[in-house]
Amino acid sequence: MIDRLDLFVIGGGSGGVACARRAASYGAKVALAEDSRLGGTCVIRGCVPKKLMHYGAGVPHELDVARDMGWSFGEVRHDFRFFLEARNREIARLEDIYQGLLDRSGVRVVKARARVAGRDGEDFVVEAGQERFRTRRVMIATGGTPYVPDLPGIEHVVTSDHVLEDVYDRPGRVAVIGAGYIGVELGCVFHGFGAKTTLILRGDAPLRGFDEDLRHQLNQQIAESGVEIMPRSVVTSIERTADGLVLHGLERSVTADLVLYATGRRPQPRTSGIGLEALGIEMDYEGAILVDETYTSNVPGLLAVGDCSDHAGHGLDSGQHDLTPVAIAEGRAVAERFFNNRIQRVRYDTIATAIFSSPEAAACGMTEVRARAEGHDVLIFKANFRPMRTTMGQHAHRTFMKLVVDKHTDKVLGCHLVGPDTPEIIQMVAAAMTAGATKADFDDTVAVHPTAAEELVTMYQPVQD
Structure with missing residues (x-):
């Protein structure tokens, strides 16, 4: 048993690391346990490798645009395994950086799975590997793991963990089951790398919970790019045959070399x-720890942040915000409250999010449906246009923009975008919305011309119901 700690963090992902480092910076004695790789889902098998694959898969489209501008090339080839190996080298570099950040912060890192073994007076006893620790507080930041249903042949499928972490040959045919962030993004990635891709979803369109116009626009453009979308479809079994993996239960048979459950x-x-x-x-029911607005569970001193926590009953709607920056913000808020005597609240109402599909999409704030359901009398502003960069040829992704505005207060309640570079645009829109910007503030802002983003400050005529 070592000296008493102030905080023991279980989980070395973004939320856990952010909390541990911030707490240690205020003089707290902190240890962190992780039985896998430092960096968690985002760095190792999530946001970062996904974005790298998104960049790689977008090159063929860029070459098409280049040809529209007069460039010509010889034979274009791609070494898929080389690309994945390079991706993994970058991930390993980032993992080393995480280790260095913790070391320099004075956080003790234990490479083992930890468990809370019980209480010793007011302290918790934590076991990690062959060691035991006493600590005033424990924070759980273990994230999540991919869910797959129990159905015949499920042993033949892969999840995003495999796609984003392992090295494998490029599949010729891919079936993606699921139409959330990961399903849409990886479906577009495999299509970009040349695979015949089918996206299978239970509902009518991808990205349930997003604004209906965003969903429609993105669904249409993805389909037009060549990804086959099968709505209102449920796979009942998967069979391995000599020709590949056959998906049953659909209106027509689908055969793939790789079946991804997202x-x-x-x-x-x-x-x-x-x-x-x-x-x-x-x-x-999913194993998420119920916490209050201070991220404390029903047991005082035991906290949870990120994807393994649920703010049910506290109006924070955390299930919609299983995002890396949210986990980081929550982890830092814990450190500020308990180790710096400072209340730092996370602004859940203006969290911006991006979908790295092809084309990309982004959103911040309320959807039109939610705004109306909450009693707002809204004005809707929309723009739909072809970006200047692709007007010289036939390989355009269109850009769609939508603002949801409260008619009486003029406050911008929501922003929903589809098109190239929209994830870069939404960040500053979120900053404006966090500051309480009104539609008049947008209108009074001088546009940067010629850009796609200028449409956000030049839309002046609301859409009529």
Whole structure:
């Protein structure tokens, strides 16, 4: 048993690392346990490798645009395995950086799976590897793991963990089941790399929960690019044959070389078997730890942030915000509150998010449906145009922009974008919305011309119902 700690963090992803480092900077004695690779889902098998693959898969489109501008090339070839190996070298570099950041912050890193073994007076006892620790507080930041349903042949499928972390040959035919962020993004990635791609979804369009206009616009452009979309479809079984993996239960048979299940991530089993049940920690049906506005569970001193936490009952709608920057913000808020005596609230109402599909999409704030449901009398502003960069040829992604504005206060409630570079644009829109910007503030801003973003400050005529 070592000296008493102020904080023990279980989980070395973005939220856990952010909390540990910030707490240590205020003089807290902190240890962090991670039994896998430092960096968590985002760095190792999520946001970062996905974005690198998005960049790689977008090169063929860029070459088409270049040809529209008069460039010519000889034979263009791509070494897919070389690309994945280069991607993994970059991920390893980032993992080393995470280790260095923790070391320089004075955080003790234990490369083992930790569990809360019980209480010792007011302290928790944590076991990690062969060591035992006493600590005033424990923070759970274990993230989530991919969920796949239990159906015949499910052993033949892969998840995003495989796609984004392993090295493999480029599949010729890909079936993606699921139409959230990961399904849409990786479906577009494989299509960009030349695979015949089918996106299979239960609903009518991808990205349930996003603004209906954004969903429609993105669905249309993805389909027009050549990705086959099968709405209102449910796979009932998967069969391995000499020709490939056959998906049954659909209106027509689909055969693929790789079947990717992108049906979401869940906190279990990462929150199971680490001593939480014995402490009486309250969780939801997916294994997420129920926490209050201070990220504290029903057991004082035991906290949780990120994808393994749920703010049910506190109006924070955390299930819609399983995003890396949110976990980081929550982790830092914990450190500020308990180790710097400062209340730092996370602004959940203006969280910007991006979909790195082809074309890209981005959103911030309320959808039109939600704004109306919450009683707002809204004005809707829209623009739909062909970006200047692609007006010289036939390989254009269109840009769609939408603002949701409260008619009486003039406050901008939501912004929804589809098109090239929209993830870069939405960040500053989020900053404006966090500051409480009105439509008049947008109108009074001088546009940067010629850009796509200028449409956000030049839309003056609302759409008529």
